[in-house]
Amino acid sequence: MHSSDANDAQRPSQASPSQASRSQDSLVASADSGGSHPKGNESLSPVDGGRWRPVSPDELLRKKPTNDDDRNAEVDRPKVTLQRRQELEQHLKSSPTDVKAFLELAGIYRSEQRPLEAKRLLTQAAQIFPDNETVKWELEEAILARSLQQLREVSDLVSRLKSADAERELDRSRSDWACRRIDVCRARLQRDPSLVHLHIALAEALYDAGIFEDAFERAGEVLDNDELSPTAHLLRGRCLLATGKDLQAMSELRAATMRRSVPSPARIRLIGAKLLCETAKRLGLDLTLKQYQQQLAKAENDSKKSDG
Template sequence: MSRSETPADAAERPPLSPLEGGRWRPVRPEELLRREEVSEAGGSRELPRAPSLERRQELERYLRDRPADIEAYLELAAIYRQAGRSVEATRVLKQALESEPEEPRVLWQLEEASLARALQQLQDVRQVAQRLHTPEADRELERAQTDWACRRVEVCQSRLQRDASQDHLRVVLAEALRDLGRYDEAIEALGPALLVDREAPLAYLILGHCLQAVGRDLEALAAWRAAALRRAVPAPPRIRLNAMQAAADVAERLGLSGTLPLYRQALRQAQADAPSETAPPPPAPSATGPSPPGPP
């Protein structure tokens, strides 16, 4: 809280998300995916506003005698999360897994904890690097970025193993693999998502960037055209803008005088459709999937 800010002002200010450096809590897909549309199932159950110390102590005592009560573990972990005590929340969830190793709600919460901690650390390190501008800070930022990508890969692979129908996670997985420089794996991961209308625009956009990274420029151009120009699946303006900017850049570098004007025309149209965009943004950072059935 700043010196000029009153306690009442601070109370009215909305809490920061983990992406913004706020305290740990389950990460909502809309915070990580930054997509045009978000599944209605993607939200997390709101935690109680002020769980009491007595309730926390009561649950700790209760679980000593009844270590198989998953609902109690989840409630206790939620109380620790709200208090910003991620270590204790993780401890409680791991204890729950000792009783029910395959309990989907507990697995999901542990994965959210892993993602949220990596995001928190990345945010903190980025702020330090921007302030110090030293080689050591830059190396720490690179390490934090790598850790964030690794956590996304682990969580996506785990959730896809449990439910292979979550095609949007294949896009997230591919992007994280791309961030790690594992381009061939990213290309393979995208395969099923390319056939899903909702996922296809972003999937083709990432595919194009991966193909370009391994020197397959002409195939990258085809992927970017599929991302931006498929009439059957209209792409959001941000994706069209990114895809056509990338295609125009590669076509100019390769000297493709026949198609370069077409890409530039499509780029101008994408810019007109997204006037607030001053430059094509990179693909959305990443995401977790929706929570499993039942209260988190």
């Protein structure tokens, strides 16, 4: 325990320690940082048919064409895609062992925002080619894309209806999204343990599923990795906050926010400093609150510079 926190914790406080609620700040943990799929399309976002990773809100928005050539391309592309899709569908009826055709057709379904069709097709392909790593990977992508699509659809429904039934469906969709990520990350790590960045993606999914102890342990797998350890410490701190272990959480948050040997990214320091300030204020740790507020101000300034 930090010495000033320990001393300050003995002082009477108006705020009683309570189980912390989960922060609204999203954890910065991308399953796309490091590792690669043998034939992954790095240029596409997950919602456009690319390999899976946590997506940003900007990626969920369709950008309008910026010039006439782009507009013409947007008009012509559906016609070409439709023709090719029909050709592949007919081809697979007569040649059901053409793995390249399976993968191409699944990619078209994904580009058409039809991940359920891609999942169905790739499930069939996986039965025919059980040892094909690309088929396994793309099937997992389709499963994740379908779960994310359902979550987006239900979120939109809740924003319009605001009913208890819709809220329950949203909770179910969030749970499904977390569970699908857990399944995929575990499967990929089992096949290729070198994909160490997936430990963070898995820990984040476990956190979202409310499995805080497992998330804490999983994040601990990469504490010796300089690139991933700031996110790991931040996630471990949030897990401890979620289980009411506030003082232990502050130790992890300090490691994410205030370490000097390898400075954390500005975004990580910003989230960690906010949580430190909130926790210190709630526990009445006035002696260290000012120190954390200084760290928060510095992190906010650094974050603005990095965004600019």
